[in-house]
Amino acid sequence: MSFMVSRSLMIQLSLAVVLITSSVLTGFGLYRYQKNLQKLPDLLEQRLELKAKRLSISLRTPIFNYAEYETRDIILSEMEDPNIVALVVSLNDGHSSRYIYTRSASNQPVQVKNFTPQKEERQITRKILYETNELGEVTICMTPKFFRYQLQQNFVSDLFQIGVLDVILISLVILFLRLRFVLPVKQLTAVSSEISKGRLDQNIDVKSRDEIGVLAHSFIIMRDAIKKQIVDLNNEIDERIKAEGELKHLRNYLKNIVDSMPSILVGVDAHGKITQWNMEAEKITGVASRDANGKNLHDVFPQLSYAMEKVIQSVHNRQIRKDSKVPLQLGRNKRLSDITIYPLVTNGVEGAVIRVDDITERVRIEEMIVQSEKMLSVGGLAAGMAHEINNPLAGILQNVQVMGNRMKIGLPKNQQVAEECGTTMASIEQYAEKRGLLSMVAMIMEAGQRAAKIVENMLSFSRKGQGNFEQKQLTELIERTIELAGSDYDLKKKYDFRQIHIVREYEKSLPEIYCEQTKIQQVFLNLFKNAAQAMVNDKNDSGKPCLIIRARRQEGMVCVEVEDNGVGMDEETRKRIFEPFFTTKEVGAGTGLGLSISYFIVTEDHGGEMSVESFPGEGTTFRICLPIRNDH
CATH class of the missing domain: 1.10.287 (Helix Hairpins)
Known part of the structure; x- marks a missing residue:
């Protein structure tokens, strides 16, 4: 932290000095460069005048003596000046002789017959006199671009010198700032860092009387005040830690109680936002508590969306609301549930706790x-x-x-x-x-x-039967009964059992059970007949009649489920389905004893269990469980 502070201070001040100095010097350089550009035409004229005068003097002797080679050498030596683009020497020898030299594409002197000056190029003509005789004249043409290039080079050199000067100034400023400001600031920063770590015995050795000294004195006052505050704060923190620990323990204890309950507990506010989501709710819906909290109830648990109106009424009336035996789709199965709504209206918090109890097994029992x-x-x-x-x-x-x-x-x-x-x-x-x-x-x-x-x-x-009990494979009895149902006259005449699609879901390696074969076949035959009638009577059938037969081992029993896709039954019919003489068939079509006798055979003769699940329009499932070892 101290390094960052010092670096920031040095950078800011150094940049300020550099910017001011560079701006002044660069401005001066630009001013001088512009002035030189303005003087460039005059400079070029002076240079031409000087060159022309010197060349006219150098050429008079060789021209007078008709020394052609010497004349050419003088001209070529002058063409070495890059600013000269053309040089013309005209002689008054009676033959109008002329030496015209200009520059080639490779910038080398070359003799030509004619020359025309370009734009911006300046030329000057001077006579060549030998005593009083006029031997001819010399014309020099120069370009300003090399002068301009030289001015630019001078300007770049000035900028380089400005850069060197900036480096020197930065070094001096950094050295000054380091000795005068940075080191004391670093010391105060180090002390403040140690104080922030709780080490309040730090010595602050800054004796200057300027702003840094005032800052150091303020640090001393702050250190002593922090010492006192820390003592008080530590006492308060200890008390708060103890209270928070107790609160956390209580919160975890209450959460464990809520999560250990077998019921679904969902807390909602007055707007339907979820505030509480226990473990059972996670298990049934597959939605974690962190994903459910804060979301709308109808988005996370749409089966309970209808309850929000009752939640509002319950909060408004401050009364507990309870609905019994409500069919809910929990997971893959439809279950019967008791839904209880407990209003929350204390401490200015409005909402409710919705409790869902799965009572399907209890109702069955x-x-x-x-x-x-x-x-x-x-x-x-x-x-x-x-x-x-x-x-x-x-x-x-x-x-x-x-x-x-x-x-x-x-x-x-x-x-x-x-x-x-x-x-x-x-x-x-x-x-x-x-x-x-x-x-x-x-x-x-x-x-x-x-x-x-x-x-x-x-x-x-x-009466209880006294028949012959034997070890039998239940799936074999099911298959024999299916064959028997396929050849039964009443089934062929009324329900056409062979047209029903049968799906077999048998668990492998099922153990044999101890049973009376003919009676168990009678039970299956009754179930097949009822399923066939239910599927034929389905007026809104949207597919082929289908019978699903499942067999699996479960807790010392072999359980068989017979599921059809027929019309199903309402709750009142389901409750009375095993009563003697109760039937939903037409008069004369049945005695109402088939399922009651089947129930008797399974529960009394074989010590097993028989139950039914059904909802209107959703088919019916009969479930039979027979003990593997029958001591009944």
């Missing part, structure tokens, strides 16, 4: 608990109802069968009784046929058998 309780209660009721219905149903089917037999030809007893009544069995059978009695009996029989099948399903639903 609650629904499974409710469903299990329904299954337990309905199971006992179904068993009792089945036994109560089975007895009169058996009597109805038996008597209907007897009625049908007694209206047909073939039994001797029928013929005997008909004759006793004065008729024949052929007449009775013809009458029954024409009146539709036989078809009515057949319809009653078919309806009774259907009722018996329902009772059988109810009994199967209400």
